[in-house]
Amino acid sequence: MEYEVVIGLEVHAELSTKSKIYCSCTTEFGGEPNTHACPICIGMPGVLPVLNKKVVEYAVRTGLATNCHIAQFSKQDRKNYFYPDLPKAFQTSQYDIPICSSGHIDIEVEGRTKRIGITRIHIEEDAGKLIHDDQQSASLIDFNRCGVPLIEIVSEPDMRSAQEVIAYLESLKAILEYIDVCNCKMQEGSLRADVNLSVRPIGQKEFGTRTEMKNLNSFKAIVRAIEGETKRQIEAIEGGADVLQETRRWDDVKGISYSMRSKEEAHDYRFFPEPDLMPIVIDDKWKQEIEESLPELPEVRKKRYISEFGLPNYDASILTGSKVLADFFEEAVKKFENKKAVANWIMGDLLRLLKEKEMEVEKIPFPAEYISKLVMLIDKGTISGTIAKKVFEKMFDQNRDPEIIVKEEGLEVLSDENTLVVVVKKVLQSNSPSVEDYRKGKQRAFGFLVGQVMKETKGKANPKIVNRILKEELEK
Amino acid sequence: MEITKNTIEHIANLSRLDLTEEEKSMLLFDMKQIIAYMDKLKELDTSKVKPTAHVMQINNVFREDKSEPSYPKEKLLANAPLSEGGCFKVPKVVE
Ligand SMILES: [Zn+2]
Numbered sequence: 001m002e003y004e005v006v007i008g009l010e011v012h013a014e015l016s017t018k019s020k021i022y023c024s025c026t027t028e029f030g031g032e033p034n035t036h037a038c039p040i041c042i043g044m045p046g047v048l049p050v051l052n053k054k055v056v057e058y059a060v061r062t063g064l065a066t067n068c069h070i071a072q073f074s075k076q077d078r079k080n081y082f083y084p085d086l087p088k089a090f091q092t093s094q095y096d097i098p099i100c101s102s103g104h105i106d107i108e109v110e111g112r113t114k115r116i117g118i119t120r121i122h123i124e125e126d127a128g129k130l131i132h133d134d135q136q137s138a139s140l141i142d143f144n145r146c147g148v149p150l151i152e153i154v155s156e157p158d159m160r161s162a163q164e165v166i167a168y169l170e171s172l173k174a175i176l177e178y179i180d181v182c183n184c185k186m187q188e189g190s191l192r193a194d195v196n197l198s199v200r201p202i203g204q205k206e207f208g209t210r211t212e213m214k215n216l217n218s219f220k221a222i223v224r225a226i227e228g229e230t231k232r233q234i235e236a237i238e239g240g241a242d243v244l245q246e247t248r249r250w251d252d253v254k255g256i257s258y259s260m261r262s263k264e265e266a267h268d269y270r271f272f273p274e275p276d277l278m279p280i281v282i283d284d285k286w287k288q289e290i291e292e293s294l295p296e297l298p299e300v301r302k303k304r305y306i307s308e309f310g311l312p313n314y315d316a317s318i319l320t321g322s323k324v325l326a327d328f329f330e331e332a333v334k335k336f337e338n339k340k341a342v343a344n345w346i347m348g349d350l351l352r353l354l355k356e357k358e359m360e361v362e363k364i365p366f367p368a369e370y371i372s373k374l375v376m377l378i379d380k381g382t383i384s385g386t387i388a389k390k391v392f393e394k395m396f397d398q399n400r401d402p403e404i405i406v407k408e409e410g411l412e413v414l415s416d417e418n419t420l421v422v423v424v425k426k427v428l429q430s431n432s433p434s435v436e437d438y439r440k441g442k443q444r445a446f447g448f449l450v451g452q453v454m455k456e457t458k459g460k461a462n463p464k465i466v467n468r469i470l471k472e473e474l475e476k
Numbered sequence: 477m478e479i480t481k482n483t484i485e486h487i488a489n490l491s492r493l494d495l496t497e498e499e500k501s502m503l504l505f506d507m508k509q510i511i512a513y514m515d516k517l518k519e520l521d522t523s524k525v526k527p528t529a530h531v532m533q534i535n536n537v538f539r540e541d542k543s544e545p546s547y548p549k550e551k552l553l554a555n556a557p558l559s560e561g562g563c564f565k566v567p568k569v570v571e
Pocket of ligand 1: 020023024025036037038039040041042147
């Protein structure tokens with residue numbers, strides 16, 4: 001039987017505020033254990049939490065950027081469960097009135113646009129970090145992350161493949177980066193995804209029983225977890241067993257998920273309104289202020305690159321997929337017409353070098369104008385394409401102006417006729433077998449001779465002139 | 477809603493409370509009375525009353541997003557029964 005996979009995501013994004021959600025402790029990553037903590041965030045009795053205004057603003061920004069309805073009135077609730085990374089024995093979250101609801105984002109997969117529904121976005125607090133010590137049979141707790149503000153973005157079960165999930169996450173990540181509410185560093189846990197997945201025979205209307213997979217902290221792990229869990233569920237059904245609705249933990253090293261049965265009963269969260277925190281009212285004026293402060297979003301920017309700069313859809317997608325890269329590109333083409341050539345250098349050599357050196361886009365080691373200067377040197381015929389690649393690498397490694405590199409290292413194209421004639425003659429003398437071959441009609445010998453001239457001139461000879469002189473000399 | 481001994485045991489388990497049989501029967505008695513009172517309240521027609529989010533009529537109590545120095549770690553850990561390497565130490569939790 002053919003099966004279809006049905007996936008919905010719960011994405012947790014840590015907000016990039018300076019302070020925590022209910023106290024003034026810093027949200028900075030790292031630090032010695034329990035040095036970014038205070039009586040409020042470690043849940044001492046009698047303390048009074050006060051909501052960080054930026055958290056509400058950031059949630060509204062995200063809601064507006066994902067076409068959500070913004071609740072005029074919302075409140076916070078206690079989600080009760082007992083786990084030592086949460087010292088209050090409840091997480092302050094939102095239950096029945098989230099700040100944002102009923103939104104969507106459009107994703108593109110294989111040239112087709114698909115709309116993914118966003119059920120809700122609510123605010124809540126992050127938990128602390130548990131370090132397990134097997135030898136002592138003890139757990140150590142660091143509360144530095146406890147109380148860092150989060151938004152949870154819950155999607156509709158609208159995705160049908162790992163590919164769609166990644167496209168959704170990439171779009172969402174780009175939006176969060178553009179509107180500057182989350183730094184989206186998956187390796188630091190500032191963006192995490194839980195995957196709700198079920199399978200059903202193609203054509204069946206009802207959803208199958210779903211499982212929830214936690215502990216996914218990279219795009220690669222998400223793809224593997226989806227593939228693994230899909231296979232497990234299909235095998236269970238084909239083998240006549242039931243898929244149980246449960247939470248499963250994905251072990252990316254072993255490539256299997258396993259049941260977290262201990263968490264089952266704890267799912268009785270007994271939500272109730274948080275009495276220490278007052279309701280949140282977002283009036284039209286506040287909403288409008290936030291709306292007006294939103295920057296150009298990735299979708300809009302992409303369309304502009306296509307219409308205004310004449311870039312192909314593919315180029316526009318890659319460049320606008322990261323705000324830093326798009327800003328860099330725009331800086332480079334600000335006073336420069338050849339947009340496509342600049343885009344090619346960014347998407348080709350720049351991204352390749354960043355990847356090779358395991359550097360993030362934020363760390364591009366040279367100013368954007370160097371790329372347009374480089375393209376200009378090629379367009380004017382000052383350097384050849386082959387030389388340009390070498391100049392680019394030097395520009396990247398040494399943060400040096402390409403014009404200076406070319407001048408100081410004498411890399412300009414060699415177009416001087418007299419010099420080239422001398423080189424060509426020398427090459428012909430020392431390669432008489434190839435000259436013979438050419439005269440016998442072997443075209444390949446010509447290419448070899450051109451190569452020898454280029455080698456002799458360290459790649460600097462103007463190929464057009466070399467071709468002409470070589471022909472003239474051979475015909476003599 | 478019916479409150480039984482099972483309800484008490486379920487809630488006690490969720491709260492990590494170890495209750496004696498005597499305590500269970502006391503709590504069962506109290507809880508039944510509380511719920512009975514709630515059921516009494518249900519007799520009122522509240523169809524035109526908005527659900528109460530908070531008893532005080534105050535909204536939007538916020539603080540500005542400013543970070544200030546945290547608390548001294550030693551003081552935070554002072555009341556912890558066990559600590560190690562600047563961390564709170566608890567019996568091992570299994571997932
Ligand atoms: Zn704190």
